[in-house]
Amino acid sequence: MILSMIDLTTLEGKDSPGKVKQLCYKAAHLHDQHPGLPTVAAICVYPNMVPVAKVALAGTNIKIASVATAFPSGMTTLSAKLKEVRFVVDAGAEEVDMVISRGKFLSGDLEFVGDEIYQVKNACGAAKLKVILETGELVTLDNVRRASDLAMNAGADFIKTSTGKINPCATPAVVLTMLEAVRDHYVQTGHRIGMKPAGGISTAKQGIQYLVMVRETLGQAWLTPDLFRFGASSLANDVLMQIIKQNQGNYQSSDYFSLD
Amino acid sequence: MVSKTNIRKKKVSTNWEYSAAPESTDHISLKSNYDLFIAGKFTKPKEGTYFNSINPANETNIAKVASAGKADVNKAVSAAKVAYENVWKKMDPSQRGKYIYRIARLIQERVREFAVIESLDGGKPIRESRDIDIPLAAAHFFYYAGWADKLDYAFPGRKTKPIGVAGQIIPWNFPLLMAAWKIAPALASGNTVVLKPAETTPLTALKLAEIIQDADLPPGVVNIVTGDGSTGKYLVDHPKVDKIAFTGSTEVGKSIIQALAGSSKKYTLELGGKAANIIFEDAPIDQAVEGIINSIFFNQGHVCCAGSRLYVQESVSKEIISKLKSRMENLILGDPLDKNTDIGAINSKTQLEKIQMYLDIGVDEGSTIYQSTCTIPKKGYWCAPTLFTDMSQSHRLVQEEIFGPVLVIQTFRTIDEVIAKANNTPYGLSGGVWTDKGSKIFKISKDIRAGVIWGNTFNKFDPTSPFGGYKESGMGREGGLEGLLQYVNLY
Amino acid sequence: MTQSLHINKTYKLYIDGNFSRTESGRYIKWIDPKKKMIINFCRGSRKDFRNAVVSARSAFKAWSGRSAYNRGQIFYRIAEMLEGRKEQFISELILQGFTKKQSKKEVTLSIDRLVYYAGWADKYQQLFSRVNPVSSPYYNFSTPEPTGVVAAIAPDNSCLLGFLSVVVPAVVGGNTVVVLASESYPLCGITFAEVLHSSDVPGGVINIMSGRHDELIEQFSSHMDVNAIIYCGADSGHASMVEKNTALNVKRAVKYADQNWINPDAQGPYHIMKSQEIKTTWHPIGY
Known part of the structure; x- marks a missing residue:
């Protein structure tokens, strides 16, 4: 289940078409030696890599997610952000991962933040919008809760913890806070908002802990790639190693699992 | 300036094929x-x-x-x-x-x-x-x-x-x-x-x-x-x-x-092996192309230490691949006894079938195949020199030993990345590195977990030189x- | 004056540079031969072992990358620390039923072995490296390199000297180790972690477990991320299981059936070479 919920991610300054193509292949062929495995849900790349991914993933069901809105800081003008969002959507991204303006949020300008999310959502068109709160910069759980509510009310399809560039990334406490916000939002509005913890999740054990949290807080309905994702780059291989361990009985080595 | 010397004008065919130069078999003695x-x-x-x-x-x-x-x-x-x-x-x-x-x-x-x-x-x-x-x-x-x-x-x-x-x-x-x-x-x-x-x-x-x-x-x-x-x-x-x-x-x-x-x-x-052959952008390019040819097509690729995984730095990948393709066109496939022959016969029918299976997998997996346009003799077991591009670590052709004249090519950006990829395999027999920088050869040699590392060469053997795998x-x-x-x- | 009540020590596993209890929460009750003291050792599990291998693997690159001089210094430091805790180890050996004379000798020899x-x-690199005179224009040399992560089943009969005699040559050679201490005499192997902890050995380089050998040997020998296994013991069933399991990932197997760890042949550079690989480099000569 974890594998099908992964947004396989590469967000590095040194990303190149070659790297993205290789990652796209990995997304569709996690471990061919073990038939019957699912593919990951999506791959997550920078805007200029969307066209490359579009070609590389043609014919698969894997979605293309792109970070936009001056990821990871978000420090640019709204018009530049909207332009970026339109570019990635036109280039074929089916999901957009935006960052909120944390500076504005912390200085209390919630209206600005909400409006920005609303406008980005409009620019997304049919594409799903994931709103990154960057909880590591929001510091308190109260802020996390407030930002979650704000994002959901402004039109987020998913709320997401982190960019992966700021520590701490996803932590159990933060994720639980956000899940509770999602639950309360559902109770109030009847809308199911998705959740995506990202950054620092690299082992199957952590993955299962988060799944349990989702099941306990939101229920089985959320245990689908439509409503729950992991943003991760190395989680998939650890899950694969545990699956093979279950089948063969002995512990595995990363030498036997392709990097990308 | 007009030259006054007479230029001999003789019609030379532009399609010059080498004559066959078979080694004679009359001096060998074989019992039935x-x-x-x-x-x-x-x-x-x-x-x-x-x-x-x-x-x-x-x-x-x-x-x-x-x-x-x-x-x-x-x-x-x-x-x-x-x-x-x-x-x-x-x-x-x-x-x-x-x-x-x-x-x-x-x-x-x-x-x-x-x-x-x-x-x-x-x-x-x-x-x-x-x-x-x-x-x-x-x-x-x-x-x-x-x-x-x-x-x-x-x-x-x-x-x-x-x-x-x-x-x-x-x-x-x-x-x-x-x-x-x-x-x-x-x-x-x-x-x-x-x-x-x-x-x-x-x-x-x-x-x-x-x-x-x-x-x-x-x-x-x-x-x-x-x-x-x-x-x-x-x-x-x-x-x-x-x-x-x-x-x-x-x-x-x-x-x-x-x-x-x-x-x-x-x-x-x-x-077995699945050696990485690593080409850096500062490599002597033409020499590296020759080296790649030798690393994978030597003995039809029936070499456990063959450089079957090629890693080319992205900045030179286009040039290397295009030079490689034109060099492959010059390889002569045919009679093993002919002294002009570069690529001999595949050792057995079983081995040919195994190679063919991998070629099919490669094509099915959506990689781009390129084979040189040599003529394949009607009898015997043959496989044209082949390379695959658009490959990644998760392709089976990258992971499994083929033991034939089949090269899989990936690109890389940084030295750390290529070391990680080169070591991302259960095998560890050999490896190759091409660069003009001696210190880089030693760095790769130190970090690749394999028994033999060749710097600006490949498939060299010597009785005094230990050979074997990690x-x-x-x-x-x-x-x-x-x-x-x-x-x-x-x- | 009232007599001060003795404070008993809690014995734990040593994984990734931390003293941790077994994740399984299980224990082995151990009573010394004079029935004076009861100790609950951790009954380490396969998951503890897995965690230890993860830690050994992640420590490998940095440890094997340290200069040989630095590794030598660290081992000398370990010897210094053991010297300082000599009395502790002698009394632990006595507690486990050895005579005072035997115990003193075991600890003295152990310190000597470390030095x-x-x-x-x-x-050892200088002894086993060679420049090979190849017939082509290459500078060709072969050097030993550590094989990687080594899992060791320590000897059951010599709880400190035997323990060190298998662990130290592997680690001096740049490998990282997960070692299962003697089951009959677990005390010194486990407490040796206290020496390591104060000796500049990076976490994860030497991981020490206690537990049932019967239960753990299978996992020690079948783990795909372990490059070599050292098995000390005369149980032919265990030995042949270890050897069979090495086929899974072509692990290197080192066996000591009835080694006398006091003998001079229990030490030497050839023991280091048992967990080394030879790498040959062909470097071009030209202009």
């Missing part, structure tokens, strides 16, 4: 039937079964070769045991050495005959058997002959004792050379040998038996039993064999480890002092 |  070589004599197999050794270039039978059953293997091991106890281990080491020198010399004298037979039986280009396989085989005997009476100097603080009877199982890719790698150090350190050549390429080993007779080696010191995997299994399981040396697939190697578990037999394994590529080394260590007990 | 191998850290 080969028996087992046991206790110094050619001996008929007890069950009387023979199999054909086929020329893979035209599918004709070259000779019938005896198939050794359990009783034959028993006989060979007993002969080796007797020779070990009564003659070889007691012999003055300097005399042992002289016998081995004799073998070396006799091979050197018959290089041409051996080269032709090697190419006939295995399909490899005569240029390679003549210039590499056979001379190197002789050089191995020559190198280890000299160790026979110097063993006290080999391992500081320790003296050596031979192990006993060595059962040696060799592959079909370098038939005589592998026999030499195995037999020479074993004899030099005082062991006796039962050698099982590969089923598809037994002839040069049997010709070596003739040389061993000519050298007057005491009977039973070297025994050669031909047959298929079952013959090898008898040898592995035989209680009087003290040491197993095997070169071949990782799969068979693992079954040998399991078969030997709980016994006190020592073993050396030289198994991880699933094997255990122990062949060549040099390390090769000697595999055949002695220290005390 | 001995500290000295080898930057020398």
